[in-house]
Amino acid sequence: MPRISAARANEQRGRILDAALTCFAREGFHAATVQDIVEESGLSPGAIYGYFKGKTEIAMAIAAERHAMERQRMESALAAPDIDTSLRQLVEGFVLELRNPNERRWRHLAVQLWAESLSNPRLKREALAGVSQAVDVLSPMIAQAQRQGRWPKHLDPASAARVMVATLQGISLQLAWDERVDIERFAVALRIMLDPGADGSGAATG
Secondary structure (H helix, E strand, O other), X not given: OOOOOHXXXXXXXXXXXXXXXXXXXXXXXXXXXXXXXXXXXXXXXXXXXXXXXXXXXXXXXXHHHHHHHHHHHHHHXXXXXXXXXXHHHHHHHHOHHHHOHHHHHHHHHHHHHHHHHOOOHHHHHHHHHHHHHHHHHHHHHHHHHHHOOOOOOOOOHHHHHHHHHHHXXXXXXXXXXXXXXXXXXXXXXXXXXXXOOOOOHHHHOO
């Protein structure tokens, strides 16, 4: 690869990942080819192979970047001054955000990568890292809610965090099957289930 500035290298890498995400979501991970990514990105095959060895590495890079962004989103929500605001921001950031076509594009790819991870150890490691990260970040919030008497004390925080992750995974799969799913109604129902004392009115904002 010709020597280029770090800023230019980051721009090209991001361009490749964005083009790949578009191709994978449109064509499917299996059907999409590196040539599709070449055409979508406007870069040469050499430029793409200068950053990644193939589709799996590209998919792992997309997932890793998403996991980093999602960690920031969770930590920002958990830094809120009270548990109500944290829950509202989590619902807004992870559920209501599914109204965004770009977010749906990622979740559509995520569903495909989950299937691929059953037979691809590298993708499986990345998927498990995403789940473990969410459990680690969310568990302290759940423990705090227990100390405040908001959630039952006998609830295992890590297991409850896994339930929250599974809920997002489940709605992502349902959306991949049927884009008519009403995200706002789902968000209201989830908000009430997370805190039965809430009326869910804040979940459909944003």
